[in-house]
Amino acid sequence: MRPFLLALLAKEPAHGYELKQALEQIFGSAYPSPNIGQIYVTLGRLEKDGLVRAVDVEQSNRPNKKVYYLTAAGRDALDAWAEEPAEGPRVRDEFFMKLVLAPMTGIADRMTLINRQRRHYIALMRDLNELSERTDPADRVALLLIEGAMLHLQADLDWLDRCQEDLS
Amino acid sequence: MVNTVNLVKIYQSGGVPVPAVRGVDLRVEAGEFVAIMGPSGSGKSTLVHMLGGLDARTSGEIWLDGRRADTLGESAWALLRRQKIGFVFQFFNLIANMTVADNVELPALLAGASPREARERREHLLGALGLTGRADAAPAQLAGGEQQRVALARALANKPSLLLADEPTGNLDSRNTRDVLKLLTDVHRDGQTIILVTHDARVASLADRVVSLLDGQIVDDGAVGTFRRRPKGTAGDVVELRG
Known part of the structure; x- marks a missing residue:
């Protein structure tokens, strides 16, 4: 969550509750609150890392609130985050480890593992379909996120086919 | 509704026998929606082509509605398709010198619908697939994804009791796929039997059952389960919050 908070603070100084509200407002249901x-x-x-600093702001008849603002080091960290390509999706796949290791132990054969995993992925896809249907069509960010998850799942399924072809 | 017994298809390629389907026993009940998946070359397309009488089986039996169908001749198959089967080809097969509207109305008219019924059905189907504005176009004027949806509309024009489809979303972007998914859901709800070949998991996830083929044989056959991690989940649940 660090870079998200830095980005919001780059826009304007804010206290903690305002940051929570801003995240909710920008991402809607696309991101867990x-x-x-x-x-x-x-x-x-x-x-503590020197990326933000807090000032106490006095409030009449309430305790002071802490307003956070970005430091120059925070600005540098945010720039570095924005410039860096995001990490790709999974590189190590737990199912693949299972697929390789399970037959060695004799506890499951590969065909069974692949078939079971395929059923699971299709059930996941059904769930995403339903999620997409009950998401407000105006919530573009949320729909794009769901579509991204669907495309990843499709790639996982295509790859299961490849495993089945090559290992059978 | 559909039943196959030890169904086999062997193609001859330069004198060499190439088995495409190797002993498939498949039973599909009336009103059931079955998705057939599997890698390319696993025999999926050949299987649905045989079920629609578009490819002759080498051996084995095909039963449709309790009647033996694999022994029928070409014209008997044509009649059967006209009466109760809709087929969506992977490469559309639209009639080039007819408009989109006529392509879709033709099967309904051939099946004995009145011109008015055929027109109403066509308007409904093209509307559901976002193609109302393309009714007067010729197939060649359409993009691939549009032709594919017209092919689906045509297959559904005579309200077939059995819909057979080979990759019906293969050329569609995600928005058009959504229209097709919705239409398939309606067709399924109306009680039409659906057997379709797909590699698209979104399509397969609508099915009651997924059959997986590999090297011409069924390697898995099971109901599509439900996965319930979050009864009232939102899109936020598809990502993990990293602190």
């Missing part, structure tokens, strides 16, 4: 404790813990770490 983080709890406020998580946000404060992350802000604390960012502060």
Whole structure:
């Protein structure tokens, strides 16, 4: 969550609760809403690393609130995050480890493993279909995220076919 | 509805026998939606072509609605298709010198529908597939994805009790795929039997059952399960929050 908070603070200084609201507003249902404790813990770490700094702002008849702002080091970290290509999807696949190791132990044959995994992926896809249907069509961000998940799942299924062809 | 017994297809390629389907026993109940999956060359297309009488079996039996069908001649198959089977080909096979509207209405008219019924059915199907504006176009003027949807509309024009389809979403982008998925769901709900070949897991996930072929044989056959991790989940659940 660190870079997301840095990005929001690059826009304007904010206190913890405002950051939570901003994340919810921007991503809608496309992103699980983080709890406020998580946000404060992350802000604390960012502060310790010198990427953000906090100032106490006095409030009439309430305790002071801490408003966070980005430091120059925080700005550099944010730039580095934006410039770096994002990590690709999974490189190590747990199912593949199973596929390689299970037959060695004699506990399952590969065909059974592949078939079971395929059924699981198709059930997952059905779930994503239903999720996509009950998502507000105006929520483009959420729909794109679901579509991305579907495309990944399709790739996993195509790859199961390849495993089945080559290992049978 | 559909039943095959030890169904076999062997092609001859330069005097060499090439087995495509090697002993398939498949039983599909009326109203059931079955997806056939498997790698390319696993015999999926050959299987549905045989079920629609478009390819002759080498040995084995095909039963449709309790009647032996593999022994029928070409014209008897043609009649059967006109009455109760809709077929979506992988490469569309639209009639080039007829408009989209006429392509879709023709099977309904051949099956004995009145011109008005055929027109209403065509308007409904093209509407459901986002093709209303293309009714007067010639097939050659359409993009691949549009031709594919016209082919699906045509296959459904005579309200076939059995829909056979070979990769019906192979050329579609995700928005058009959504229209096709919705139409297939409606067709399934109406009680029509569907057997389709697909590598698209979104299509397969709508089915009651998925049959997996490998080297011309069924290697898996089972109901599509439900996966319930989050009864009221949102799109946010498809990503993991990394702290």
